[in-house]
Amino acid sequence: MKATITSTAHYVPEKVLTNSELEKFVDTSDEWIQSRVGIKQRHVVNEGEASSDMSTEVAKSLLQKRGISPNEIDVIIIGTVTPDHPTPSTAAIVQNNIKAKNAWAFDLSAACSGFLYSLETGARFIESGKYKYIMVIGVDTMTSILDFKDRETCIIFGDGAGGVILEASKSNSGILGSILKTDGSGAESLNVLAGGSKFPASIDTINQRQHYIKQDGKKVFKFAIRKMSDVSTQLLKENGLSGTDVDLFIPHQANKRIIEATGERCGIPKDKVMINIDKYGNTTAGTIPIALNEAVEKNLISDGDYVLLSAFGSGFTWGSILIKWNSKN
Ligand code: UT7
Numbered sequence: 043m044k045a046t047i048t049s050t051a052h053y054v055p056e057k058v059l060t061n062s063e064l065e066k067f068v069d070t071s072d073e074w075i076q077s078r079v080g081i082k083q084r085h086v087v088n089e090g091e092a093s094s095d096m097s098t099e100v101a102k103s104l105l106q107k108r109g110i111s112p113n114e115i116d117v118i119i120i121g122t123v124t125p126d127h128p129t130p131s132t133a134a135i136v137q138n139n140i141k142a143k144n145a146w147a148f149d150l151s152a153a154c155s156g157f158l159y160s161l162e163t164g165a166r167f168i169e170s171g172k173y174k175y176i177m178v179i180g181v182d183t184m185t186s187i188l189d190f191k192d193r194e195t196c197i198i199f200g201d202g203a204g205g206v207i208l209e210a211s212k213s214n215s216g217i218l219g220s221i222l223k224t225d226g227s228g229a230e231s232l233n234v235l236a237g238g239s240k241f242p243a244s245i246d247t248i249n250q251r252q253h254y255i256k257q258d259g260k261k262v263f264k265f266a267i268r269k270m271s272d273v274s275t276q277l278l279k280e281n282g283l284s285g286t287d288v289d290l291f292i293p294h295q296a297n298k299r300i301i302e303a304t305g306e307r308c309g310i311p312k313d314k315v316m317i318n319i320d321k322y323g324n325t326t327a328g329t330i331p332i333a334l335n336e337a338v339e340k341n342l343i344s345d346g347d348y349v350l351l352s353a354f355g356s357g358f359t360w361g362s363i364l365i366k367w368n369s370k371n
Pocket of ligand 1: 075078079154197258262266324326355
C-alpha cells in the first residue's frame with residue numbers, strides 16, 4: 043500500500059516586508075539580496091500571530107478542499123522549529139482549533155527538512171493500514187527568531203505555512219520512495235543556541251542575542267547543494283529514473299543559486315524546477331508545501347507526473363521524496 047497526497051493548501055500572512063524596507067534597518071541592498079539570494083519580498087506575521095494561527099488556516103483549507111470533516115482526521119503532524127510554545131505542541135493547538143476530536147497530534151523538529159520528515163512519518167503511518175487520513179503541515183514563524191541586526195540571516199527568512207492530507211492510494215501511484223538523512227556534526231553551522239535545556243532563557247542569553255538563528259552561510263550553501271543533489275540522484279536511480287524524467291522538482295527555497303545548482307547537478311531541465319523564493323523568502327518547514335500548493339493551483343502538476351521534493355537544513359538534516367502524482371486517487 044502506498045500513501046498519496048489528496049489535498050494541498052498554504053497560507054502566508056498578509057503583511058509584506060520588501061528588500062527596500064529592510065535597507066532601512068540593516069546594511070544591505072535590494073540589488074544584493076536579489077542577485078545573491080533571489081528574494082524580492084517575504085511575508086511576515088503581525089504581532090500576536092503565531093505558527094498555530096497560520097497552520098489552522100492551512101488545516102481548514104485542507105479539509106474544505108478534500109471535503110472531509112475534522113472528525114475524520116486520525117493524526118496531525120506539524121514540522122516546525124518555531125512552535126507557539128515549548129509545550130504544548132503547535133499540533134495540539136491546531137487540533138483544538140479545528141475540533142479534530144479523534145486526532146492525536148504532535149510536532150516534529152527537523153528545521154528546513156521538517157516537512158519532508160513529517161511527510162515520511164505520515165506516509166509510513168498510512169502504509170501501516172491503521173490510519174485513514176493524516177494531516178501534515180510545515181510551518182515556521184521565522185521572524186520570531188530573527189536578529190534584524192544580522193544581515194546574514196534577517197534578509198533570507200520569512201513566515202508561512204503549507205500542508206497536505208495523506209491517505210492510502212487506490213493505485214500504484216503516490217509516494218514512491220524517500221531518502222532522509224541526518225548529520226549532527228553540522229549542529230554548529232546553523233542553530234538557535236538558547237531557550238532550550240542547555241541554555242535556558244536568562245538575562246545573559248538575551249544580552250548575548252542567543253535566542254536568534256545564526257548560520258555559517260557559506261558552509262550551509264555548499265552542503266545544501268551537494269547533499270540535496272546526492273540524495274535526489276540516488277532516489278531517482280533507485281526508481282529507474284533520471285533527472286530528465288522529473289516533471290516537477292520542488293526543492294527547499296533557501297537561495298535561488300542553491301536551487302539552480304541542485305537542479306543542474308541532478309540533470310533536471312530548468313523549466314521543471316519550481317522557484318517561488320522571490321515572493322516568500324525562506325519559510326523553513328513551510329517552503330516545500332507552499333510551493334507544492336502553488337504548483338497544484340497553477341496546474342503545473344498532472345496525475346501521473348513524477349514530482350521530486352528535496353530539502354536541506356539545520357541539524358544537518360536533508361532528504362528527498364519522490365511522488366507519482368495521484369491527487370484524484
Ligand atoms: O535553509 C537553510 C538555511 N540557510 C541557507 O541555506 C543559507 C545558505 N547560504 C546562503 O544562502 C548564502 O551563503 C548567504 C545568502 C547567507 C550569503 O551569500 P554569499 O554569496 O555566500 O555571501 P558571502 O558570505 O560570500 O559574502 C559576500 C559579501 C561579503 O562582503 P565582502 O567581504 O566581499 O566585502 C559580505 O559581507 O557580501 C556581504 N554580505 C552582504 N552584503 C549586503 C553578506 N550579507 C550581505 C547582505 N547585504 N545581506
